Amino acid sequence: MSALKKFYVQRVEAPVGLLTIVATEQGVCQIHFGELKKAHVSAKLARAGIKPEWVEQDTEFTQTAIQQLKEYFNGTRSSFTMELDLIGTPFQQRVWTELKTIGYGETKTYKEIAEGIGAPKAVRAVGGANNQNPLPIVIPCHRVIGSNGAMVGYGGGLTNKELLLSLESSVKIS
Numbered sequence: 478m479s480a481l482k483k484f485y486v487q488r489v490e491a492p493v494g495l496l497t498i499v500a501t502e503q504g505v506c507q508i509h510f511g512e513l514k515k516a517h518v519s520a521k522l523a524r525a526g527i528k529p530e531w532v533e534q535d536t537e538f539t540q541t542a543i544q545q546l547k548e549y550f551n552g553t554r555s556s557f558t559m560e561l562d563l564i565g566t567p568f569q570q571r572v573w574t575e576l577k578t579i580g581y582g583e584t585k586t587y588k589e590i591a592e593g594i595g596a597p598k599a600v601r602a603v604g605g606a607n608n609q610n611p612l613p614i615v616i617p618c619h620r621v622i623g624s625n626g627a628m629v630g631y632g633g634g635l636t637n638k639e640l641l642l643s644l645e646s647s648v649k650i651s
Contacts, residue, residue, distance in 0.1 A: 482522075484529045486513060487539040492550050492644075493637040500538035504560030507611040508542070510633040525564060546614065552644070555581035557615045565609065572606035579620040582645040586624045608632065614641065 485500045499507035499518075507518070515531055522529050541559045548554035563570060575593045579585050585593075591603045610618040613633055619641045623629040631638035 480526060481528050481530055483532055485532050485534050485536045485539055487533075487535050487543065488512075489543045489546060491546060493633060493640060496546065498539045498542045498546075500536050500542065501562045503562035505538050505542045505612065505615070506562040506564055508546075508613055508615060510613070510637065522564070527564070542615075549614065550644070555645075559615070561612065561615070564611065565606075568602065569606040569609055572603055573610060573612075573616050576607070576610065576616050576618055576621070579617050584620050584622045584642070587621055588624055590621060604630070620645075 482501060484506070487498045487500075489496050489498065493510065495511050497507075497509040497511065497513040498505060499509070499513065507513075515529075519529050538560060545554055545557050545559055549557070563573060565573065571594045572590060575590050578593070587600050587603050587607070588597070590607070591597050591600045594603070596602070607618045607621055608630065610616050610632070613619065613631075619631055619633070619638045628635050628638055628642075
């Protein structure tokens with residue numbers, strides 16, 4: 478039996494295009510590039526035992542997320558302090574926690590992330606968890622690159638990954 482959970486949805490235009498912000502009553506749980514595909518997300522949540530109720534409504538969490546994202550894109554914020562409600566497997570959560578340790582304007586490889594969580598042979602699994610990151614930008618999966626330094630994979634598209642890395646390398650926040 479699935480537990481009913483409210484998901485509050487708001488949108489903001491950003492230099493990377495439309496971002497859809499989703500929050501629960503515990504915090505921000507998802508940021509989508511473009512419009513939210515509710516049917517796809519609902520199916521994913523159902524596998525986690527959650528039945529979503531979608532509410533088009535602003536909340537304190539969505540307002541905070543939008544404000545902090547605007548500050549990030551304006552070059553006045555290098556880290557995020559919003560409340561989060563991460564929904565994922567224990568392995569994914571370990572990877573996402575490790576991603577948050579990558580400093581603003583820095584990059585790490587998938588191998589370095591795997592080593593950072595104590596699973597040096599789990600490079601492909603780290604890539605999979607990175608791909609499932611529900612909070613791109615906030616949990617900076619755009620800062621993960623291939624071992625050869627190449628820009629590889631990004632849910633928001635490689636152009637946006639390069640834009641985010643370029644923004645971070647050109648802005649010096651004191």
